[in-house]
Amino acid sequence: MDLPTVWFCIIALLWLGYLFLEGFDFGVGMLLPVLGRRETERRVLINTIGPVWDGNEVWLIVAGGAMFASFPGWYAGLLSTAYLPFTVLLLVLIGRGVAFEYRGKVDTARWRRAWDTVIVLASWIAPLMVGLVLSATVFGLPLDANGDRVGGPLVILTLPNVLGAVAVAAFSLLHGAAFLALKTEGDVRERAHRFALRFGVPLLLPVVGLLLVAQLREGAPWTWIPLLIALLTGLAALARQAVGRDGQAFVLQGVALAGAVVTLFGALWPNVLPSTLDPAWSLSIAETASSSYTLTVVTWVAAFGTPAVLVYQGWTYWVFRKRIGTKHIPPVHAA
Amino acid sequence: MDLLDIARWQFGITTVYHFLMVPLTIGLAILVAGMQTAWYRTGNERYLKMTKFWGKLMMVNFAMGVVTGIVQEFQFGMAWSEYSRFVGDVFGAPLAMEGIVAFFVESVFLGLWIFGWDRLSKRVHLACAWAFSLATVASAYFILAANSWMQHPVGVEMVDGEPRLSSIWAVLTNNTLLAAFPHTIFGCFAVAGTFVLGIAAWKVWKRDRQGMPHDEDRRVWHKSMRVGAWVALFSFVGLAISGDIQGKLMFEQQPLKMASAEALCHTEQPASFSVFAYGDVSRPDCESVKSITVPFMLSYLAHGDFSTEVKGVRQLQDEYAAKYGTHYPDDPRLGDLAGERIEYQPNLPVTYWGFRFMIGFGAVSALAALGALWFTRGGRFPRGRLWGPLALASIATPFLANVFGWIFTEMGRQPFVVAPNPNPSGVDGVWMYTAQAVSSGVSPGEMTTSLIALTSVYGVLLVVEVFLMVRYARGGFESVMPHKSSDDSEDDSDSGGSGSDDVLSFAY
Numbered sequence: 001m002d003l004p005t006v007w008f009c010i011i012a013l014l015w016l017g018y019l020f021l022e023g024f025d026f027g028v029g030m031l032l033p034v035l036g037r038r039e040t041e042r043r044v045l046i047n048t049i050g051p052v053w054d055g056n057e058v059w060l061i062v063a064g065g066a067m068f069a070s071f072p073g074w075y076a077g078l079l080s081t082a083y084l085p086f087t088v089l090l091l092v093l094i095g096r097g098v099a100f101e102y103r104g105k106v107d108t109a110r111w112r113r114a115w116d117t118v119i120v121l122a123s124w125i126a127p128l129m130v131g132l133v134l135s136a137t138v139f140g141l142p143l144d145a146n147g148d149r150v151g152g153p154l155v156i157l158t159l160p161n162v163l164g165a166v167a168v169a170a171f172s173l174l175h176g177a178a179f180l181a182l183k184t185e186g187d188v189r190e191r192a193h194r195f196a197l198r199f200g201v202p203l204l205l206p207v208v209g210l211l212l213v214a215q216l217r218e219g220a221p222w223t224w225i226p227l228l229i230a231l232l233t234g235l236a237a238l239a240r241q242a243v244g245r246d247g248q249a250f251v252l253q254g255v256a257l258a259g260a261v262v263t264l265f266g267a268l269w270p271n272v273l274p275s276t277l278d279p280a281w282s283l284s285i286a287e288t289a290s291s292s293y294t295l296t297v298v299t300w301v302a303a304f305g306t307p308a309v310l311v312y313q314g315w316t317y318w319v320f321r322k323r324i325g326t327k328h329i330p331p332v333h334a335a
Numbered sequence: 336m337d338l339l340d341i342a343r344w345q346f347g348i349t350t351v352y353h354f355l356m357v358p359l360t361i362g363l364a365i366l367v368a369g370m371q372t373a374w375y376r377t378g379n380e381r382y383l384k385m386t387k388f389w390g391k392l393m394m395v396n397f398a399m400g401v402v403t404g405i406v407q408e409f410q411f412g413m414a415w416s417e418y419s420r421f422v423g424d425v426f427g428a429p430l431a432m433e434g435i436v437a438f439f440v441e442s443v444f445l446g447l448w449i450f451g452w453d454r455l456s457k458r459v460h461l462a463c464a465w466a467f468s469l470a471t472v473a474s475a476y477f478i479l480a481a482n483s484w485m486q487h488p489v490g491v492e493m494v495d496g497e498p499r500l501s502s503i504w505a506v507l508t509n510n511t512l513l514a515a516f517p518h519t520i521f522g523c524f525a526v527a528g529t530f531v532l533g534i535a536a537w538k539v540w541k542r543d544r545q546g547m548p549h550d551e552d553r554r555v556w557h558k559s560m561r562v563g564a565w566v567a568l569f570s571f572v573g574l575a576i577s578g579d580i581q582g583k584l585m586f587e588q589q590p591l592k593m594a595s596a597e598a599l600c601h602t603e604q605p606a607s608f609s610v611f612a613y614g615d616v617s618r619p620d621c622e623s624v625k626s627i628t629v630p631f632m633l634s635y636l637a638h639g640d641f642s643t644e645v646k647g648v649r650q651l652q653d654e655y656a657a658k659y660g661t662h663y664p665d666d667p668r669l670g671d672l673a674g675e676r677i678e679y680q681p682n683l684p685v686t687y688w689g690f691r692f693m694i695g696f697g698a699v700s701a702l703a704a705l706g707a708l709w710f711t712r713g714g715r716f717p718r719g720r721l722w723g724p725l726a727l728a729s730i731a732t733p734f735l736a737n738v739f740g741w742i743f744t745e746m747g748r749q750p751f752v753v754a755p756n757p758n759p760s761g762v763d764g765v766w767m768y769t770a771q772a773v774s775s776g777v778s779p780g781e782m783t784t785s786l787i788a789l790t791s792v793y794g795v796l797l798v799v800e801v802f803l804m805v806r807y808a809r810g811g812f813e814s815v816m817p818h819k820s821s822d823d824s825e826d827d828s829d830s831g832g833s834g835s836d837d838v839l840s841f842a843y
Contacts, residue, residue, distance in 0.1 A: 047842045051446035054401060058442045061408050062434035068412065069431035072423020079412030079419075080774040086413050087785040091792055094402040098796060101398035104843040105803055148416070148776030290424045290500075297503045298431050305435035313443050319454060328838040335391075335806040335814040 003299065004289035007070040008272070010302060012265035014063035015134065019168070019261065020175075020254050021056035025049040027176010029096065029123025030169075032116060035180060035191045039109075040326045042116065046100065047329065048183040051320050053100060055313055057093065060130075069298050073288030074137075074272040077147040081273075082133045084153045089129035096122035107334040127172040128165040132156060135164025138214055138264050140274030145281050147273075160213050167210040171257065174203040178237070178253050182246040185325040193241065196249070200238040207234070211263050218267035218274075226266065230259030337670050341782040342414045342773045345789065347745075349406050351738055352793050356400035358737055361475060361520070362527025363393040364468035366566065368461075375461050381555050387815040388807075389531060389559070394449060395803050399796060401442070406789065408434075414782065417668075418752055418772035422484075425491055425500045429481040429507075437474035441467045452817075453840035475523070476516055483512035485753050486744070487588045488765040498765050511588065514581040521573035522740065524566055525733040529700050531563030532707055534808050536726035539716045544723075549714075552812060557714060564707040567733070571701035578694075579636070586637040586645070589754055591655065592747030594648045595681050596690035597633060598624040604644035608632030612687065621648050621683055648680050655679040659755060663770065672770045681749045689743030693736050700732035 001009075028049050036042030049056075067075040079086055095118045103115040139160045142150045149155065177199075180192035211227050219227075237252035268274075272288055275281035289295065336344075367390045374382035408430065411419045419426075444466040451460050484490075490505030491498035500506070538556040547553070586593045597609050600621035607628035631641040638645075646654075656679065665674040707726075710717050748754050755766035807814060 043842060047839060050843045051450040052443075054442035054446055055439065057405075058434065058438045061405055061438055062431070064408050064412070065427065065431040065434040067427075068419065068423060069427030072419050072427055075412045075423070075427070076416035076419035076774075079409060080414070080416035080776050083413050083774070083777045083781045084784070086409055087781075087788065090406050090409060091788055093405055094792060094796070097402040098398055098799070100843065101394065102799065102803060105395070106806065144776075146775065147420070148774075150776075153778060153781045290427070291494075294424050294428055294500045297500070298428055301428075301432050301435055305432075305439075309435065309439045309443075313439065316443055316447055319447065320450065322838045324838060329842050330839065333814075333817070335803065335810040 003292055003295040004070075004285045006299065007066070007289065007295055008265070008269065008285050011063065011067055011070065012261055014059060014066055015265075016258055016261040018056075018059035018063055019130070019171070020257055021059055022053070023127070023168075023172045023175045023257070024179035025053045025056055025176070026123045026127045026169075026172040027174070028180060029119045029176075030173050031176050031180065031192070031195070032120050032123070035177075035188055035195065038326075039112070040329050041188050043104075043329045044184055044188050044324050044326055045180065046103065046119075047324055048180060050100065052316055054097070055316065057097070060093075066298070066302075070290055070295060071272055071285070071288040072290060073147055073283050077143060077273050077283055077288075078133065078137050078141075081141045081143065081149040082136055082156050085129045085132050085156060089126055089133075092122035092125045092129070096126065104332065105334050107332045123172075124169065127169040131165035131168030132161050134168065134264070135161040135210065137273050138164075138218065138268045140271075140276040140282065142277050143273070143275035143281050143283070144277070147281075147283055150277060160210070160217070163206060163210050163213065167206040170203040170206045171260075174200060175250075175253055175257075178241065178246070178250045181241065182250045183323055185323040186327075188325070189323070193244070193246070196241050197238065200241065204234050204238075207260060211260055214264055214267045219263070220266060220269075223263050223266035226259040226262035228259075230256045230263060233259060336779075338777065338779045338782055339670060339672075339770055339773050341779060341786055343769070345414060345782065345786045346410065347742075348786070348790055349403065349410065349793070350745075351741065352797075353400065353403040353407055354737060354741060355734060355797075356396055356403060357471075357475075358519075358523035358526040358734075359396050359530060360393065360400045361468075361471045361523040362525075362566075363389060363396065363530065364464075364471050365524075366527055366531065366562070367393055368464040368468040371461055371464050375457055381551070381558065384552075384555050384812045384816060385559055388812055391807055391815045392530075392534075392804055394445075395800060395807065397445060399800055403793070404438075413785075414774050414777065415752075415772050416774040416776065418767065421497060421767055421772070422753065425484060425488075425498055425506065426481055428500065428503060429477045429484075433474050433477035437470045437477060440470035441474065443467075444470070450839070450841050472520065475519060476512075479515050479519060480507055480509065480512050483509045483515055486515075486748060487511040487756060488753055488762055491762050491765060493762075493764055498762075510584060514577060514584050518574060518577040518581050521570045521577055522733070522737050525570035525574060525697070525700065526737060528563045528565070528567030528570055529704065529733045530730050532560055532567055532704060533563075533726045533728075533730035535560035535563060536707060536711070536716075537723045538808070538811060539711075540723035540726065543716055543718065554714075555812070557711065557716070560707065560711060564704045564711075567700065567704035568708065571697060571704065574697060582636055583639065588756060589748060590646055590757065591648065591651045591679060592681060592686065592744075593637065594646060594651055595621075595683055595686040595747060596743065597645075598626065598683060598687045599633070599645060599647045600624065600649060601647040602644060602650045603633070603647065605631045605642045606633035606637070606645035608636060609687075611691070621680075624683075624687075652679045654757065658757065659766065663768065666771075668775045669770050677768075678750060681747045686743060686747045689739045689746060692739035693743055696732045696736035696739065700729060700736065703729040703732065 028045050032042055032045055036045045099115040099118040103112055136156050142155055144150050177192045177196040181189055181196060208231060215223055215227055233252045234256035237249045237256060240252060241249040270285050271282045272285055273283040367386055370382050371386040374386055444463045448463040451463060484506055487509060489509045490502040492501045535556045539560060542553055598621050607630045609626040609628050612624050612626035633645050634641050634643045661676060663669055663672050663675050663677055667673060750768055751766055752769040752772045753767040756763055
């Protein structure tokens with residue numbers, strides 16, 4: 001494999017890491033009012049991701065930075081063309097991050113309700129926007145020869161892209177439920193478990209739909225393999241959930257996500273952002289890749305940096321590995 | 336306003352705002368790690384109180400720095416896609432490095448630090464504090480490497496009209512970076528030091544006025560105050576020295592920025608330093624500027640002696656026009672500027688006053704720190720009614736100095752986004768006009784929408800952040816120290832055996 005292809009795979013991997021990690025913490029936010037009926041229960045939910053959500057979000061920042069470094073034309077083309085969805089994504093991520101940190105810092109119901117609203121809205125809107133822009137990069141956008149958008153700011157709202165938005169949100173919701181079943185105890189765990197079982201199949205449907213559309217429109221013969229893996233492990237995850245094997249269900253869901261991401265990026269290859277107007281204007285790996293010197297530099301950084309990240313980020317999850325229940329929540333300690 | 340103006344206002348507002356949070360985070364994180372180290376080594380409860388209190392204020396601020404930083408990472412591609420395409424081979428690498436090397440460490444170890452009290456051993460927990468605080472410094476290095484490359488492009492060769500990275504080492508050891516990094520870090524400590532000084536002094540003042548006893552808590556506040564003042568004072572000495580080095584470098588690398596900073600219309604030999612203008616600097620015409628000057632001083636600031644010639648705006652403008660062209664290309668993507676004459680002189684009032692406000696506010700806060708050290712020696716604190724409000728007001732000065740410094744350095748680089756090197760220690764022939772850098776596929780309506788939305792959200796969040804900081808400052812140590820006795824009793828009654836310390840020692 002040449003370096004540009006390696007970096008195409010690394011970008012896919014970074015998005016996979018992001019969707020896996022922030023996927024469940026979006027899900028936790030989405031489920032806040034559903035599974036957290038009392039204040040202490042809502043605090044249980046928030047504290048399952050309290051120490052880790054920020055580290056999860058860095059995967060997005062690094063995915064962006066890595067795209068800039070390795071495929072400037074892709075980074076510039078996608079971000080400027082999907083300007084409004086990215087703006088909305090940034091706004092909700094700002095609100096959500098601040099909400100987690102500030103929610104417990106004043107002890108009044110009104111204060112908490114306000115931040116809860118921000119958390120829930122942002123946790124729904126963010127995966128929708130992520131899904132929208134990821135689908136757009138797979139299915140393409142109306143780009144001219146310079147890589148700039150032709151048409152208004154809403155040309156991104158095509159049917160497949162909207163399906164992608166729904167798919168990422170649906171996956172996040174299911175993934176959040178599986179995570180909570182694994183990380184909590186008591187009533188919250190019970191509800192998360194029941195939620196995952198009851199809504200598992202309907203939530204997987206948009207994901208499967210997205211993969212099939214991608215496969216039929218852009219896919220290669222080999223991408224049927226990850227697609228089938230995604231489908232089978234997704235169902236297997238639900239089966240393990242049904243028998244109460246939370247850990248296995250959560251891991252299998254991760255494998256399903258990996259299958260889905262490989263299918264989508266496999267369908268995208270060798271392009272990075274197709275033009276729906278003229279295939280000659282599509283942005284490809286070869287055209288948008290940085291010089292081999294730059295790619296070599298960032299490869300060294302990634303080769304040493306990424307394993308270290310995986311080790312210490314994994315260690316965080318180990319330190320905070322215990323299930324959390326309402327009895328573990330200390331009294332409010334606010335200014 | 337056309338697209339370019341909106342994009343520039345958006346970048347300016349979001350970046351200045353982000354840089355209100357960043358210096359406080361960097362400086363305070365290191366100070367808190369230092370306080371925790373003192374606690375670890377001495378076991379003295381006083382340092383634990385300091386760690387907890389200042390750590391809490393740092394966390395309130397840290398969150399804002401993190402979330403506004405994502406905007407920075409993405410808006411190059413969103414609003415400045417032409418820039419991103421042009422410089423991508425060089426500029427993306429330090430950003431990616433910042434993410435992989437610094438952001439992950441910051442976010443992961445901050446989470447461990449916040450939630451890890453009692454879950455981790457004291458030694459490991461302390462190591463987490465140092466990990467995330469040093470990572471903030473590392474991230475400053477990488478982002479300044481990217482910025483310094485825009486001020487002084489090095490380590491590239493031109494291939495097909497675009498800069499190709501040829502030496503990452505040159506980019507990471509750019510002399511502009513080596514001067515800007517210490518200057519920026521000293522600026523961070525000036526902010527954090529004055530912040531600690533201001534709040535702690537206000538606490539001491541308030542206690543004394545309420546006739547509260549000279550107890551241990553007062554000693555801790557007093558100690559905090561003096562630590563802050565020493566840090567601030569030390570930083571200002573560092574700022575003056577590093578600023579002088581940076582200034583001399585800028586006279587070589589961007590002479591027009593410095594000539595504008597002085598409103599130096601005509602070449603002088605020896606050149607005088609303008610202290611304060613009373614003439615009209617609001618017009619771009621530098622002829623009308625009259626100011627109080629110190630003879631020979633500018634020659635010294637620029638070149639380290641009292642006789643060398645310093646070039647004026649007029650001569651430099653002609654030199655630039657001869658070298659980089661008199662008119663913009665007739666490209667429709669340049670909008671109103673297509674085919675127009677290029678104005679090489681940066682906005683004169685902004686550059687001139689930006690430079691003076693940076694130095695002026697810095698000097699005021701240095702004096703405040705010096706005064707604080709003198710008036711509070713030996714546990715003293717002056718009684719007057721104004722000392723408390725004055726202490727709080729002093730917090731603003733290093734923030735303002737930082738803001739004006741950045742406005743000066745970025746506005747002084749105009750009309751370029753990537754500045755050329757007329758006296759090249761960098762690579763000659765690499766430059767880009769700001770007008771060429773903006774996204775061509777984005778409509779002014781979209782950009783206005785994001786500008787309004789981001790500015791409003793930022794405005795609201797600033798109010799919330801200050802509100803929380805005031806509450807914590809009012810609450811003092813009470814509101815940040817774990818209340819042990821009540822915790823234990825509730826655990827016993829509530830959980831029947833499995834204590835909460837086992838799972839969560841802190842929770843949102």
